[in-house]
Amino acid sequence: MSANFFYTIEVIANGLMTGVMYSLVALGFVLIFKASGVFNYAQGVMALFAAMTLVGIQTGQVPFAHLINVIFGTHLDKFGWEVPTFIAILIALAVMIGFAFLVERYILKHLVNQDPIILFMATIGLAYFMEGFGDLMWGSEIKKLDVGLPQGGNVWLENATAGWAEGFYGFYIDNLDMWATAIAIVLVAGLIVFSNYTKTGRALRAVADDNQAALSVGISLRKIWVIVWSLAGLVALVAGIMWGAKSGVQFSLSLIALKALPVLMLGGFTSIPGAIVGGMIIGVGEKLFEFTVGPYIGGATENWFAYVLALIFLVFRPQGLFGEKIIERV
Amino acid sequence: MFYRESGDFKTTYAKDTQTFPIKLDRVGYYIILAVAFIAIPLLLITDTGGGASYWTNAIFLPFLIWAIAAIGLNILVGYCGQLSLGSGGFMAVGAYASYKLMTSFPDLNILFVVILSGAITAGVGILFGLPSLRIKGFYLAVATLAAQFFLVWLFNKVPWFYNYSASGQISAPTRSFFGFEVTGATASAEAKYLFCLVLLFCVAWVARNLTRGRIGRSWMAIRDMDIAAEIIGVAPLKTKLSAFGVSSFFIGIAGSLFFTVYLGAVEVGEAFGIQKSFLLLFMIIIGGLGSIFGSIIGAAFMVLMPVLLKIILVDQLNWATDIAAHFQFVIVGALIIIFLILEPHGLAQLWRLLKEKLRLWPFPH
Numbered sequence: 051m052s053a054n055f056f057y058t059i060e061v062i063a064n065g066l067m068t069g070v071m072y073s074l075v076a077l078g079f080v081l082i083f084k085a086s087g088v089f090n091y092a093q094g095v096m097a098l099f100a101a102m103t104l105v106g107i108q109t110g111q112v113p114f115a116h117l118i119n120v121i122f123g124t125h126l127d128k129f130g131w132e133v134p135t136f137i138a139i140l141i142a143l144a145v146m147i148g149f150a151f152l153v154e155r156y157i158l159k160h161l162v163n164q165d166p167i168i169l170f171m172a173t174i175g176l177a178y179f180m181e182g183f184g185d186l187m188w189g190s191e192i193k194k195l196d197v198g199l200p201q202g203g204n205v206w207l208e209n210a211t212a213g214w215a216e217g218f219y220g221f222y223i224d225n226l227d228m229w230a231t232a233i234a235i236v237l238v239a240g241l242i243v244f245s246n247y248t249k250t251g252r253a254l255r256a257v258a259d260d261n262q263a264a265l266s267v268g269i270s271l272r273k274i275w276v277i278v279w280s281l282a283g284l285v286a287l288v289a290g291i292m293w294g295a296k297s298g299v300q301f302s303l304s305l306i307a308l309k310a311l312p313v314l315m316l317g318g319f320t321s322i323p324g325a326i327v328g329g330m331i332i333g334v335g336e337k338l339f340e341f342t343v344g345p346y347i348g349g350a351t352e353n354w355f356a357y358v359l360a361l362i363f364l365v366f367r368p369q370g371l372f373g374e375k376i377i378e379r380v
Numbered sequence: 381m382f383y384r385e386s387g388d389f390k391t392t393y394a395k396d397t398q399t400f401p402i403k404l405d406r407v408g409y410y411i412i413l414a415v416a417f418i419a420i421p422l423l424l425i426t427d428t429g430g431g432a433s434y435w436t437n438a439i440f441l442p443f444l445i446w447a448i449a450a451i452g453l454n455i456l457v458g459y460c461g462q463l464s465l466g467s468g469g470f471m472a473v474g475a476y477a478s479y480k481l482m483t484s485f486p487d488l489n490i491l492f493v494v495i496l497s498g499a500i501t502a503g504v505g506i507l508f509g510l511p512s513l514r515i516k517g518f519y520l521a522v523a524t525l526a527a528q529f530f531l532v533w534l535f536n537k538v539p540w541f542y543n544y545s546a547s548g549q550i551s552a553p554t555r556s557f558f559g560f561e562v563t564g565a566t567a568s569a570e571a572k573y574l575f576c577l578v579l580l581f582c583v584a585w586v587a588r589n590l591t592r593g594r595i596g597r598s599w600m601a602i603r604d605m606d607i608a609a610e611i612i613g614v615a616p617l618k619t620k621l622s623a624f625g626v627s628s629f630f631i632g633i634a635g636s637l638f639f640t641v642y643l644g645a646v647e648v649g650e651a652f653g654i655q656k657s658f659l660l661l662f663m664i665i666i667g668g669l670g671s672i673f674g675s676i677i678g679a680a681f682m683v684l685m686p687v688l689l690k691i692i693l694v695d696q697l698n699w700a701t702d703i704a705a706h707f708q709f710v711i712v713g714a715l716i717i718i719f720l721i722l723e724p725h726g727l728a729q730l731w732r733l734l735k736e737k738l739r740l741w742p743f744p745h
Contacts, residue, residue, distance in 0.1 A: 089518045116700070116703055117703060120700060157717055160721040161720065164720075166517065166518070167461075167463055167518075170518060170521070171661070171716065171720060172717050172721075174658065174661070175713045175716025175717040175720065176713060177713070178658075178710075178712050178713030178716065179709070179710055179712075179713025179716075179717065180713070181713070182706045182707065182708065182709025182710035182711075182712075183706075183713075185702075186703065186706045186707065186710065190702060305654075308525065308654070311522040311525065312522060312525075312526075315519055315522050315523075319518075347537070348538070350537065353529050353532075353533050354526065357522070357523070357525050357526035357529055357530065358530055360522065360523070361511055361523045364511065364514065364515050365515070368515055368516075368519065
């Protein structure tokens with residue numbers, strides 16, 4: 051076995067874990083799309099906003115400090131206390147649930163029965179709004195998010211595998227990525243149990259299947275929407291924590307949402323397993339492509355590889371891997 | 381009372397099908413043209429202080445160029461119903477095409493450079509429009525992101541496009557049109573303004589007449605329901621690709637002007653990033669999907685709003701610029717949502733409603 055072979059395996063393993071991170075964002079899209087037919091572009095910004103809120107609460111920042119300072123001439127900055135991580139996460143979750151209420155109350159309710167494309171554009175507006183709002187609330191500087199997850203490469207694995215081949219220094223795999231994978235698995239398992247074995251979960255699936263029929267058997271659509279957006283908020287919070295811990299809480303987090311789009315297209319908009327598998331294909335694909343072809347054509351191919359892959363794939367299978375077949379009638 | 385169509389008799393078919401059937405509209409249109417083509421350039425010439433270049437660079441040029449791009453995108457999204465998020469990439473194609481043309485053929489007239497750049501962009505647009513035959517709706521929107529990211533990457537990474545310059549930037553050499561310099565650092569404000577204005581006028585005129593003719597009707601048929609349109613004999617291949625072609629042609633012209641006349645020097649990721657695609661999309665949503673007038677007024681709105689916000693928040697209230705910038709995000713986002721909820725057809729529809737009301741005014745019925 052040559053070192054190159056092991057390096058390729060390392061690239062694949064890292065790709066898989068990056069893919070899981072993409073899937074975390076993509077999951078939020080799928081949840082909302084299934085239940086309300088809304089393609090929520092704001093999912094990435096929700097992750098950013100959730101992470102910002104978490105950091106803000108954790109470090110005891112005063113919300114809107116900059117804005118208040120500039121209007122009233124005060125010098126507010128921090129409350130001077132630090133909230134324990136676990137409680138901060140709970141508060142951030144509460145904020146996301148409150149946000150779900152507001153979205154339903156002020157946006158979705160008014161846009162019922164509009165074209166899907168109008169709803170999509172409304173969520174782009176929502177994304178812009180939240181981006182500015184989050185920056186006003188917590189400031190736009192890059193923040194460090196520390197929730198106590200281990201960082202850096204896994205020393206044990208690296209030492210154990212070093213010397214397997216000539217010139218091979220062992221697998222370098224980030225601890226955080228492994229944690230993210232484990233948490234993603236727990237999250238997905240939890241979501242599947244929730245949607246299969248609870249009353250609310252069944253109601254969610256009913257709405258996803260046919261919202262007219264669901265309405266007629268007495269399921270409140272508005273309640274379902276709030277629940278779904280809250281769930282998406284939870285997923286956003288998890289994704290925000292993972293990405294935030296990995297690369298700091300900053301604007302580029304919201305661009306990860308864009309990466310989740312090709313993931314969705316590969317997996318199909320309506321399938322939770324699809325989101326996971328799609329994420330892994332994209333993660334492995336872009337890492338492998340960058341590793342093998344990248345050096346010859348200038349590198350940084352990760353910027354576009356996912357989109358082009360999805361584009362080519364869709365031409366052959368427009369509904370994605372696991373999506374329901376699109377049937378069109380006049 | 382004053383705005384009415386009674387007494388305005390049409391005796392020929394040509395008069396019946398004209399763009400502005402009501403006399404007052406026509407008069408208003410000619411007045412606006414006169415102001416734009418004569419009064420503003422005269423003001424720009426006579427102003428000897430810094431005002432002329434400020435007004436041109438902060439308001440007039442961005443407005444004119446974005447209006448061209450908005451008309452282009454509106455043809456694709458508003459008339460043909462194919463959502464595209466790749467317009468920033470297509471503008472980059474226009475910019476780099478004109479750079480290559482200007483540096484390879486120094487004698488080529490700037491007008492031809494701009495038009496040829498548009499044509500090249502149209503070709504690229506058609507290429508990226510091909511998947512639209514299989515992919516629809518959001519899927520297509522995401523597929524056009526491939527165009528956005530791939531094109532920007534391409535112009536960043538392939539040195540041939542920026543003539544192997546060390547900085548990776550491209551900068552426009554000086555070119556003149558009828559003896560007046562329109563590009564480069566020494567070009568006068570009024571020459572740049574007029575050059576862009578003439579192009580906007582031509583683009584708007586062509587677009588308006590395309591959209592009310594046969595081809596525009598077939599675009600709208602595809603938009604409203606593509607399967608039904610196909611059944612009654614509208615060829616989806618030809619229609620969708622022509623929409624992509626025409627739209628990219630205009631967006632390419634806008635990209636070319638954006639680089640050659642407005643900015644002069646461009647770094648692709650910054651000037652034509654994904655944010656520009658969204659900005660353009662917002663222009664047509666706020667202005668009005670499926671309306672040429674809406675594209676122009678949407679461009680005006682999105683160009684003027686940041687300038688106004690800056691004047692109010694930064695200059696008057698002494699806020700920090702970054703807070704003002706965040707505020708701008710909040711306002712733009714909220715406006716998009718409000719418009720989509722209250723008036724999905726944008727400012728153009730509000731204008732139409734206003735005219736309906738004016739016809740009856742001061743009587744309620």
